[in-house]
């Protein structure tokens with residue numbers, strides 16, 4: 001099928017490249033010329049395992065191209081994905097101006113001669129945005145003298161991709177959600193995803209076909225928010241249990257295992273630690289709280305979830321204070337900066353909050369991160385010394401904090417690192433290391449609720 005993806009951020013680029021890999025003819029549109037040039041040369045602007053390879057093979061096969069020309073993209077696609085950013089505004093509501101600009105641009109490019117188009121909201125948009133996008137497109141058509149003959153439908157097709165495994169998640173989804181009032185649009189989307197539904201690109205092709213949730217626009221939009229909010233609540237819940245364990249005894253890892261084996265609960269997203277970060281959870285939970293408030297509902301569970309998550313970051317600093325007492329003049333080394341492993345993304349990363357708090361308390365902060373240390377990325381890191389290896393990080397530190405659970409942090413030479421430190425203390429803010437092994441190599445080890 002002929003596809004146009006508008007916006008080549010993390011969601012748009014992964015979607016476009018994966019659809020091209022399936023054999024569809026994809027044009028990816030972005031208004032950033034330099035980024036378009038970079039992608040044309042087969043380079044990915046984001047760090048995402050498997051993406052550069054899939055991109056390069058699809059470019060070589062002539063299945064994906066990159067352009068700044070929105071009108072040409074709209075003409076090319078029978079299915080048009082809107083995948084531009086929906087950042088948070090300071091009050092927690094969603095900034096939909098990029099969606100609006102794209103919808104207007106699509107309207108201006110549609111003519112009475114354009115064939116039937118399915119316009120897909122792939123970005124996470126506030127509930128009710130499907131109808132609003134339809135209205136803006138119609139306005140755009142009218143403003144450019146193209147009349148208001150609406151030969152298109154809007155579909156909500158939220159993504160559930162995790163950073164660091166987005167290509168894998170695209171080809172191995174738990175479900176595909178399609179929301180629209182028109183069965184014709186839903187049928188075209190099913191056709192588009194048939195290869196994924198039939199597990200042709202899956203790691204385990206023997207699994208049953210992927211369930212497709214066909215529903216109305218608003219429910220599809222709500223599914224995205226409810227899914228992310230539930231996962232965030234699940235993490236805040238287990239962090240609360242960890243904090244109670246810290247006071248009354250018990251090991252939260254054992255508790256997680258014990259409750260996670262109950263199939264009604266499930267074992268995923270029950271890892272206690274420093275709390276959730278990243279570009280999605282904070283934005284989506286606050287947007288849902290905001291939408292609920294706009295319609296007269298006080299979403300108390302969601303507000304508590306955000307509160308517990310904020311506290312969790314502070315708690316790590318409090319643990320440092322318990323061991324080191326005054327932090328002024330002390331040197332703290334952070335193992336990991338990104339909000340989770342296998343990404344270079346530091347949006348809403350817990351490390352950034354720690355750096356700010358430690359800086360405010362007069363401590364010196366150093367950090368080592370497998371990706372950030374090798375890259376030139378230093379945004380938001382002006383008050384931290386980024387070291388090039390773990391031993392240089394340990395050198396002269398009064399305590400280490402493991403902030404991101406990078407796999408390679410399991411196998412560092414902690415005995416040697418302890419030797420470089422003023423004081424071999426480690427706060428394992430992800431409950432990632434073996435407490436006994438760490439104690440055996442001389443560390444004063446502290447976890448979160450263990």
Ligand code: UDX
Nearest residue numbers: 159160161162163269270271275276277278280339340
């Ligand atoms: C999330 C959703 O999983 C995905 O479906 C959605 O489309 C985008 O948001 P992502 O932000 O990439 O994906 O990260 P995810 O793997 O979900 O982790 C989010 C945060 O929660 C990370 O900071 C992670 O470290 C933390 N986390 C996760 C925990 O603290 N404990 C857990 O048990 C799981």
